[in-house]
Amino acid sequence: MSPEPPILEARGLVKRFGHVVALNGADFELYPGEILAVIGDNGAGKSTLIKALSGALQPDEGEIELDGDRVHFRSPRDARRAGIETVYQDLAVVPGLDIASNIFLGRERRRRGPLGLGLRLLDKPAMRREATRHFAELQIGVQSMTQAVENLSGGQRQGVAVARAATWARRVVIMDEPTAALGVKETRQVLDLVRRVRERGLPVILISHDMPHVFELADRIVIMRLGKRVAVVTPQTHTMPEAVAIMTGATQSELEQALTTEKPKE
């Protein structure tokens, strides 16, 4: 456990959709500078948890603290204003706009002076320069910032979405299945990108189905089951089959069996 206080903390989150209890008293802590993976079977509540943390929905009960302060996010705008950026599973980039426009979408920079104030003229060169700088820092290779996003590969598009999050996030980056739609090579590049975001000092919450990637990247792994956090493990203390067993709620004997069959491999 890190001696520092958590940067983002949730206690006793409850979220119901009609009769379905998606979150049933879930707790959560994210510490500075870590990659925290959240895993769980379908319906375990991981995406509901993430939506509550990113402002996409509001929990019925429980509290969320950011840097020790109680926060209430009524929309993704609120969370973003507090410094939490989310990379959505379906990317949320606008295909017809170019890379720089996507990075600055909704946060455009205007010219200084009367041109910007009166005529609201965009400062395109400055936005392009800044986008280029962020791409270089994150080592994302693209030909030019004026390329339309629709002309990019899936991995490059994901790069744009991650770069946008890393550009604007001041406290936390949340990534929802960032490699779900990608090929092997592109997946590798996005995983490297996740590490570089952490190297910039931003803690990352990573939601993924892909156990090998989770175990490769994560410092700690939160395991969700039936709307609760059932365990927090690390790649050092637990193996993948153990984590899967906890995730699926396997019994103790099944767990031991899984361990003995898996042992020779290690």
Place this chain on the structure above:
Amino acid sequence: MATTATPDPEHASSRPGSLKLALRVATAPTVGPFVALLLTMAFFSFKSDRFLDPQNLSLVLQQVMVVGVLAIGQTLVILTAGIDLSCGTVMALGQIVMTKLAVESGAPPLVALGLGILTCVALGILNGGLVTGIRLPAFIVTLGTLNIAFALTHIVSDDLTFSELPSEMLFFGRTFHLAGAEFTYGVVFMLGLYAIAWYALTQTAWGRHVYAVGDDPEAARLTGIRTGRVVLSVYTLAGLTYGIAAMLLVSRTELGDPNAGQTTENLDAITAVVLGGTSLFGGRGTVIGTLIGATIVGVFRNGLTLIGVEVIYQYLVTGMLVILAVSVDQLTHRSRA
């Protein structure tokens, strides 16, 4: 995502500057419509000696003026993946309001113009409010507004035509001579509006948001754009352009005519936008393309009249033209997806 270590052989900046420029020009979205305009003009100049006459060309421009301004508002709406079927009848209502106030009620001309334009803005706000507030499809909302404006035009005018308008209302119909050709101030005003629309769409954050909302509304919302406000602003501004078009129509016809603007102008404005390369799927297109598209429509109407094609066949041809343009849009959209 190629890492920076792997240089791309087709790296854009490695091309010589002039070649890059030529490539950009050749792939610009307005090239297709422009070539289509040149071909249309070549066809009619071949068919009729009078077509390229400066007098005739300036007539084309005057005919383009009203549809051209309507098409600016229509472009904004279509960029958000909407459609405005009411543009022609809203303009007709605005035209009746301004001429009736000036002639019958004796309102000062500028007040009459202002109230006529405000009527169009109000209907634009109604359209936008229903599309964003209750999330009704633009097609149905504006089909309703089309009928409401049509009915109001006839009710307000009592089916009377208003003539003998004050001279202030005819200013934009006045002409001046430049290089042997005759131009109206209205045509210059239209070009000014195009310049403003181009600036707003390409050089401001609002313009980018219009494109983003039309291209992928969910992505736009998730990046923090208030999509409802953007769409409402678009329909409101569209209403404003219909009001201005009403003012230009009055200045050209010197009449307030309850039967004006209801048939040809409506479809012509949509045809101009689509011929200009703006996609009905939203998020793609330029106002410069629309200006070219409006000119194509004007050239078609003028040319068909010159070579003696009956009006009813002109409907046939423009109907086929809009279907052709929409088909091209559909096919390019499919190849992109």
